[in-house]
Amino acid sequence: MSGLALDFPAIETARRRLDGVAHRTPVLTSSTADGLTGARLYFKCENFQRMGAFKFRGAYNAVARLDPAQRAAGVVAYSSGNHAQAIALACRRLGSHAVIVMPRDAPRGKLAATRDYGGEVVLYDRYREDREAIGRRLATQRGLTLIPPYDHPDIMAGQGTAACELIEQAGPLDVLLAPLGGGGLLSGCAVAARALCPRCTVIGVEPEAGDDGRQSLRAGRIVHIETPDTIADGAQTQHLGQHTFPVIQAHVRAIVTVSDAQLVAAMAFCAERMKIVIEPTGALAVAAAFGGGLDIRGQRVGIIVSGGNIDRERYAALLAGISREGTPLRSTGADGE
Numbered sequence: 001m002s003g004l005a006l007d008f009p010a011i012e013t014a015r016r017r018l019d020g021v022a023h024r025t026p027v028l029t030s031s032t033a034d035g036l037t038g039a040r041l042y043f044k045c046e047n048f049q050r051m052g053a054f055k056f057r058g059a060y061n062a063v064a065r066l067d068p069a070q071r072a073a074g075v076v077a078y079s080s081g082n083h084a085q086a087i088a089l090a091c092r093r094l095g096s097h098a099v100i101v102m103p104r105d106a107p108r109g110k111l112a113a114t115r116d117y118g119g120e121v122v123l124y125d126r127y128r129e130d131r132e133a134i135g136r137r138l139a140t141q142r143g144l145t146l147i148p149p150y151d152h153p154d155i156m157a158g159q160g161t162a163a164c165e166l167i168e169q170a171g172p173l174d175v176l177l178a179p180l181g182g183g184g185l186l187s188g189c190a191v192a193a194r195a196l197c198p199r200c201t202v203i204g205v206e207p208e209a210g211d212d213g214r215q216s217l218r219a220g221r222i223v224h225i226e227t228p229d230t231i232a233d234g235a236q237t238q239h240l241g242q243h244t245f246p247v248i249q250a251h252v253r254a255i256v257t258v259s260d261a262q263l264v265a266a267m268a269f270c271a272e273r274m275k276i277v278i279e280p281t282g283a284l285a286v287a288a289a290f291g292g293g294l295d296i297r298g299q300r301v302g303i304i305v306s307g308g309n310i311d312r313e314r315y316a317a318l319l320a321g322i323s324r325e326g327t328p329l330r331s332t333g334a335d336g337e
């Protein structure tokens with residue numbers, strides 16, 4: 001054993017659990033995108049996953065792993081959005097109860113969806129309160145099992161199944177680009193890629209304003225930052241995890257960053273050319289393929305399009321912002337501007 005929190009057999013086990021439960025999402029190609037980048041791009045469209053993001057994979061895997069007593073008592077999770085919906089939906093499917101700690105200013109669509117999936121929402125102020133402390137307190141008081149959004153071996157294993165499918169669908173890859181928040185997705189995908197196409201270079205993509213992952217790789221330790229100001233609300237994490245960081249150190253070649261303007265441009269490309277709605281965080285890897293300073297010409301490149309959950313008004317505003325004045329809008333929803 002490597003001593004890391006995740007190995008490939010755990011991802012294969014997660015795949016069997018998710019079989020027939022999670023969607024096997026499509027892999028799209030675009031000759032326009034290939035022409036612009038000089039590469040062959042394979043877009044793994046997790047915006048079409050259940051609840052609209054890859055997070056269902058990890059959440060279902062983690063809840064399915066609980067013993068019957070834990071499942072009966074229920075689960076608590078803290079999340080700015082997609083993990084919340086994923087846990088709520090997984091709990092409903094598996095007959096458990098989900099308590100979700102969410103920021104008061106989370107996108108409305110995400111709050112509503114979490115409640116629609118049967119989750120009990122507990123609101124907090126993310127500038128003044130510590131969600132992890134709230135989660136731990138609820139766990140103790142109510143006997144709930146805390147399932148964190150990324151720093152958990154079962155979460156990481158579930159997220160890795162997205163890359164397994166992509167490689168199966170697209171064939172061997174030279175490069176795999178995946179968004180990076182807390183590192184559940186990237187660590188899982190990196191372990192899967194290492195096992196299934198060992199020569200594939202795995203690269204994480206972060207928002208420019210929150211490059212703690214890149215700093216951490218450079219420093220050789222987990223670097224903590226303030227909550228970054230970016231439209232990529234699913235990647236506003238302040239640090240990588242104790243479990244995710246060592247896996248990323250072992251299997252990820254580099255971490256690159258993209259600006260909010262690049263995210264909006266990537267969202268617009270996906271809308272106009274590929275006819276898919278993606279959220280800003282879901283656009284991270286797409287934006288990196290178009291302008292992340294990477295030399296991918298002539299390569300077979302897998303791109304994890306991680307999610308598509310965004311309020312209609314906000315989506316329209318972001319896309320209108322770029323076409324009206326050619327510059328991106330500043331972050332709004334998450335900051336309550």
Ligand SMILES: *Cc1c(COP(=O)(O)O)cnc(C)c1O
Binds near residue numbers: 054180235237308
């Ligand atoms: C959570 C999330 C991410 C980041 O995933 P991590 O496992 O935290 O790195 C990326 N994209 C979307 C759409 C997400 O919901």
